[in-house]
Amino acid sequence: MKTVFINCSPKKRLSASSWFLAIQRMFTGGKQVLVKLRTPADHAKVMEQLTDADAVVFAMPLYVDGIPSHVLGFLEKLERLSRETDLHFRMYAIANNGFIEGRQNEPLMRSLEHFCARSGLTWCGGVGIGGGVMLNVTRILFVVDIAILLLNMVLSAAQGGSLFPRDALWDFTSSALILLYFNLGVVFYLVRMGSAIRRGTGFGKKYTRILIPSFVFILFADIFFTVVSVLKGGVFRGWLARKEPENQ
């Protein structure tokens, strides 16, 4: 069975979609192909992989309550290809948005369902994820945790202590468990969707989110954007002001 995973994020690297696809691929099995769909230059390469696919997983961010425009352009082409050829894959989706409610991905899911209906493809559902950006940050934090652990091990060994200092191991383990907890809802549904892909069955639409209270999420999101805006300089350029259009 061949499953094609399409990362539809326009970002070159470290997108939330790539994180969720990495988790999904761990629990899917079979022959797997991962492709990126960032620009029209990618269309031919992606379509080539779809001709003999049994299942396809589209992963994308929610843009203005719907499918990003660069993906819509691809879907229009794919609909034409599906009508002209014998495409027969089952389609699954992973949608993520920056807000905490996974259910905000519902209009995107519906659009993909309508696309399948018009293209003669089998819509099998997907997972809508809230807090996608912050969940993506957890994988970066995990890498930082590993780096800190390794540093502590080296320092401990250099000072004649144990190569496995207990305090450092405990800090790493507790931090990793907390990060895993944030992702548990996502992992739960992606494991189940992986099982559905392997069995060739429908999955339905499921919605989940980062597992923290929404007021805490909003606080962290505001801190995150404040720090980024200070670093990028937006804070000093009329950050929240009503900006008038300038002559272009």
Add this chain to the structure above:
Amino acid sequence: MRIILHDLGEQMNDRFREKCDAILCADGKYAPCQGCFNCWTKHPAECWIKDRLRQVSRVIGQADDLVIVTKNLYGGYSAAVKNVLDRAIGASTPFSTYRGREMHHTLRYGKHGLWKVLVYGDITEAEKKSFRTLAERNRINHGYARCEVQFLRDASEWEGLL
């Protein structure tokens, strides 16, 4: 201020002109949003991509009423119209709030009036239902007071509805 966003081609701009204060013609001749958030964090309400949509957030942000004329595509906006909307998220700020009992971004330009969508092209009943849901989601997300969605049998029917 009343703004019309449409995908009917440049030739329609003259006919729309007397019906609004500004026109945005979605012809697809511009880049899609790259998801960089620079219009929030680096150059507020301005896109780093130097094409015709560089300042679209600042234009759409000024709207009291926004009228969108779009071809149906899978129960949503055409790719060209969606491209314009995707590039206009700088009309909000990076800060979050609750609106409609859900998380949304605060509004750089305050509250707006009417989010109106005129949909033409082949459309199924299921897609109509989805389009209404989508437009209502957009209304809440963008801070508009009211939302209307009308489905046209032909693109030329727009005239009596503006």
